Amino acid sequence: MIPTFPLLFLGRQMKVIEGFGVSRVVESDNPNFKPGDLISGLTGWEKYSLITRTAQLRKIQQDDIPLSYHVGLLGMPGFTAYAGFYEVCSPKKGDYVFVSAASGAVGQLVGQLAKLYGCYVVGSAGTSQKVDLLKNKLGFDEAFNYKEEPDLNAALRRYFPQGIDIYFDNVGGPMLDAVLLNMRPHGRIAICGxxxxxxxxxTEGIHNLFMLIAKRIRMQGFLQSDYLHLFPRFLELIISYYKQGKIVYIEDMNEGLESAPASLVGLFSGKNVGKQVICVARE
Amino acid sequence: MIPTFPLLFLGRQMKVIEGFGVSRVVESDNPNFKPGDLISGLTGWEKYSLITRTAQLRKIQQDDIPLSYHVGLLGMPGFTAYAGFYEVCSPKKGDYVFVSAASGAVGQLVGQLAKLYGCYVVGSAGTSQKVDLLKNKLGFDEAFNYKEEPDLNAALRRYFPQGIDIYFDNVGGPMLDAVLLNMRPHGRIAICGxxxxxxxxxTEGIHNLFMLIAKRIRMQGFLQSDYLHLFPRFLELIISYYKQGKIVYIEDMNEGLESAPASLVGLFSGKNVGKQVICVARE
Known part of the structure; x- marks a missing residue:
């Protein structure tokens, strides 16, 4: 099985679109990777890839964790959730945490990590199916469908009458603007997407930034690639949580390379339920 | 002399508008303050005030520093500059620093502290007189009149071809939006006003927040009142710098309580040159 997932940038001098994927090594002149090894990292949207930049490739120790999780829970999105929550959000036990796009590849793990940390967690998503998953499978305290809320400010006031300490922002736009009106003093906003x-x-303008002053809010953009020194610690923690049954991970797997373009486009209208994965080949 | 300066909030249950001022004690039943003492802190926009909340009052040790500086350089605006620059901006020697409303009560000190720290500093202001002060009296490396720049993004690219590490924001709006396009990776934006x-x-919408992610920018609102434990250290440093001639402070002093309302209104169109002070009485 070689699941692969398109990143949101296209190869610069390459003819092939790149994405994070899991691959099996067929041939290698790099002593770190032998034929038969399973690796995760950037690869092409194609059945066979020539990978010349090997620095970021990671060899997978196969165990009872699904291989596809290495592009999700244990890959870039999972690590984004980990670095964003622990390193950017400065969480405290008892914090009120809000996650947007909460059933997505990143959001679903943020919410579960926040719950395990002792926070109160509410998520937003765009369908009732996703809201149901958030509440009944992913363990969020509350969840709502933002498309059914004519007034996002009122919705947030309803779910956070005491205000929000941490907002993990995957969406920007009007939701961010509404959140700004509902933050608690010294709140933190991690801008992830x-x-x-x-x-x-x-882009839609953000009008409520004046709240940053009165509430002394820290708003911080981040990329997981700045935190790669924490990757081993991340793997250890998440694998341990997963094996103890403390976290789950929802994937949306489509079959065949030919399904990749439509799956990519679908991300922007929220068609995917959970981490979007393309299964290019099975063993 | 009793200079007083209106804060931007009005007294809640009081009939009198409050502002930071320097006053001489006429009568007192508080053992910490004796008749004849000079104090700085919140007082009324009036010639004689009954001050019942004395916790934040500070007794002034009179020396050769102008009394009015206790509402500016050594008062709330000066401390705002100090706390914002050192505690929020995380400065490093050699950083490229941009300050808006740079000749104002706060901005002029931010720029001078940044220069003393070893940063490259550019300020913006709204008249050629202010630009001249920034370059020739306050020691900024460069300064420009934002009203003469049809394209703020182009202006910032001209003054910061290598980008901005620290933006001390006193204005918000279109300038903040243009700055976001010109920040360097891991830049810091202190939102002060x-x-x-x-x-x-x-309010005008901010459209370029997506830059927070790619550039991993930290944007943080703050209030000086969160840092009052640092006030003694601030006084010591700034008085020392001032006495060594390393910093100067520009005031715009109007005479008489009756000038206060117009002076307050003038702040919002940039009529003041330097810290706006009202001289209510001289000794």
């Missing part, structure tokens, strides 16, 4: 703005030619 | 938006019924 702005998927709501990605398809717009002109 | 949004004076450009204060008189607008609907």
């Amino acid at each position: 702005m998927v709501s703005q990605q398809s717009l030619s002109q | 949004m004076v450009s938006q204060q008189s607008l019924s609907q």
